[in-house]
Amino acid sequence: MAAGYSGREVNALEPRVDKNIQELIRLLDTKIVDQIVEERYSSNNKIHSGDILSSFAAYSMTGKEAKSEIMVQIMAGSNTIATAIRATLLHIITNPVVLRKLRSEIATAGLTADIISNTQARTLPYLQAVIKEGLRIHPPVSSLSVKEVPKTGDTFKGMYFPPGTKLGISMWALTRNRDLFGEDADEFRPERWIEAKNAADEEEKKGDSEARAKLKEMEFSVDLIFGHGKWGCLGKNIALMELNKVFLELLRRYDFVVLNPMKPWDSKHSGVFSQKDFWLKAYKREDVSV
Ligand code: HEM
Numbered sequence: 001m002a003a004g005y006s007g008r009e010v011n012a013l014e015p016r017v018d019k020n021i022q023e024l025i026r027l028l029d030t031k032i033v034d035q036i037v038e039e040r041y042s043s044n045n046k047i048h049s050g051d052i053l054s055s056f057a058a059y060s061m062t063g064k065e066a067k068s069e070i071m072v073q074i075m076a077g078s079n080t081i082a083t084a085i086r087a088t089l090l091h092i093i094t095n096p097v098v099l100r101k102l103r104s105e106i107a108t109a110g111l112t113a114d115i116i117s118n119t120q121a122r123t124l125p126y127l128q129a130v131i132k133e134g135l136r137i138h139p140p141v142s143s144l145s146v147k148e149v150p151k152t153g154d155t156f157k158g159m160y161f162p163p164g165t166k167l168g169i170s171m172w173a174l175t176r177n178r179d180l181f182g183e184d185a186d187e188f189r190p191e192r193w194i195e196a197k198n199a200a201d202e203e204e205k206k207g208d209s210e211a212r213a214k215l216k217e218m219e220f221s222v223d224l225i226f227g228h229g230k231w232g233c234l235g236k237n238i239a240l241m242e243l244n245k246v247f248l249e250l251l252r253r254y255d256f257v258v259l260n261p262m263k264p265w266d267s268k269h270s271g272v273f274s275q276k277d278f279w280l281k282a283y284k285r286e287d288v289s290v
Pocket of ligand 1: 072073076077078080081084139140141145225226227228230231232233234235236238239
């Protein structure tokens with residue numbers, strides 16, 4: 001049985017979610033994955049285009065293994081990052097304060113490459129704060145990522161969980177925790193990350209580490225949206241690299257206008273999100289050289 005936003009069990013929810021997922025799997029299975037893998041694996045020239053399927057074949061994956069791997073890549077690696085990009089972009093372009101500060105950082109970053117390197121992007125403090133804040137305010141995965149307690153049972157903070165207990169975590173509750181992120185936790189405000197870091201640096205000079213511990217807890221909570229340990233997201237570094245580049249490169253070139261400010265998108269939730277009717281108009285920024 002699936003738990004709804006309130007945490008209460010909702011009988012009607014799970015079959016609907018299952019149906020949607022089955023439909024997506026059927027589409028991917030029959031129309032895309034089967035067709036492409038079969039075409040490639042039946043040819044004498046499996047490794048030719050330098051794409052990821054070539055790499056699977058080069059490492060001797062069977063067609064069956066490649067199909068299953070592709071399913072994971074498509075499901076895990078496209079919807080999640082698409083949601084992260086859409087949600088963060090929407091929050092940036094509808095917030096003049098954030099947009100102005102981000103553009104100001106971009107303008108003084110001394111960009112030389114066509115597309116910023118991951119290494120350079122990581123040195124831009126406001127961009128990094130925007131990315132963390134985007135993931136915090138709208139974690140792309142909101143299912144509970146349930147894990148089962150092993151046969152030995154387990155104990156956490158003095159509470160015993162018998163074998164077979166299913167434990168999940170609500171990412172949305174975690175990243176909007178007011179005790180940790182402040183009373184304005186529902187607001188998209190990247191400055192909270194800069195303030196927390198400044199406070200940690202200042203306190204450390206006086207030999208105190210409370211603010212540093214708080215910053216670490218904030219970072220760890222947002223990091224948990226990628227899962228953790230052996231269950232963690234295998235694509236996390238790729239996702240972060242994409243985020244490091246995409247906002248900066250779009251915003252330095254274009255102004256974006258939300259075409260329907262009364263209802264900017266139609267976003268549906270079923271453990272992950274799907275958004276449609278998210279219409280933006282891009283205007284080239286003539287005054288900026290890139
Ligand atoms: C912001 C973007 C992303 C978020 C929030 C995210 C989050 C997650 C989460 C929560 C899990 C499951 C952890 C669990 O079961 O506890 C997961 C698994 C996974 N993710 Fe991501 N992900 C993102 C982007 C990506 C990308 C871009 C890729 C691939 C390029 C990817 C590949 C995977 C794979 C392969 C798994 C399965 C790992 C396994 O088999 O255990 N993810 N991700």
